Amino acid sequence: MREFTMRPEVLELDPYKPGLSIEQIKEKYGLTNIIKLASNENPLGASPIVQKTIERHASGVFRYPQNHSPRLTKAISRQIDVPEENIVVGNGSDEIIDMLIRVKCRPGQDNILCYNHSFSMYKLTARVCGVEYREVERNEGYQLPLDKLAEAADENTALVFITSPDNPTGQAASVEDISVLAGVLPENCLLVVDEAYIDFVWPPESYTPVQAFDKFSNLVVLRTFSKAYGLAGLRLGYGIMPASVAGYLKRARIPFTVNTLAEEAGIAALADEDFYNTTLEVVMRGREFLATELSRLGCEVLPSQANFLMFQPPMPAQRLFKELLKRGVIVRPLASFGLGKHIRVNMGTDKENEQFIKILSEVLAGE
């Protein structure tokens, strides 16, 4: 085979290893029923109203969408009370992360800063772009080390990423702590708060800086339709950022990355308050239930503000993962986050949660 030269940053990357699909697991273990609690998806699926909207617009897909999704941008602007000029809609929030790094960071010169055991996309995208990725250690009990990020930022730090509520720990930073960090970062540095799970915090006003977005000059907030809105497969997210930064992202982007059906679905999802509120009820009830039951079964559970819990089981995490898989339950072992003793499980429906606890207690009893 012919060897082609590739960019050195790309040669170093490990290929992404996806888990088995639901179909593959059914076949391998001879199962008919699978409970997937591994990817923080919405336990209720996608809103029926949104599904109808997608069907209704199917005939329109021969047309190009409108670039930058102006109708969805307007709907988001109304919903969060932030001007349209501050909003960039993307193909999942992953696209916004990618655009921010490509547009803001100078390869070989700038760095981005994060804390350890965090969402892999920041590091992956930085590496692909030839931008140095730096990590600080978390504080005691996996607390978000905003103080250490402030200390570690230097004049070449272009972006500081925090995830709040955090994946995989479920911990959330307060608005005060975020404001303090934003206030002390170097002049040229943007603070990016990834709010993929912000819908599940309580009370929201203590955690999201978006309500006071006009008070910040260097803040970027990322949101997604993949979790609370149940649209992970459609790929839709957005960033809220200074208008000048939004302008550069829009100039640099590939056109039409958000497709027609995703834009229509996003508008319909924002309007379907009943589905959204029911989702929050199910998740919050499930969070209480699972936290209590996991502790009762001898797991060390971290308190969570998200739609998942991180816990350390009283047996090796990788073995527990396999035993659960054999019985049709998919959870997320956290070795890839550098947390080899821990597991992340998202809230399912009430029935799925009960089933998960029943199967888990059987596995643990067999130890």
Ligand SMILES: *Cc1c(COP(=O)(O)O)cnc(C)c1O
């Ligand atoms: C799930 C998740 C996202 C969402 O990504 P999309 O590209 O919008 O699906 C973003 N950040 C974190 C930390 C996540 O866990």
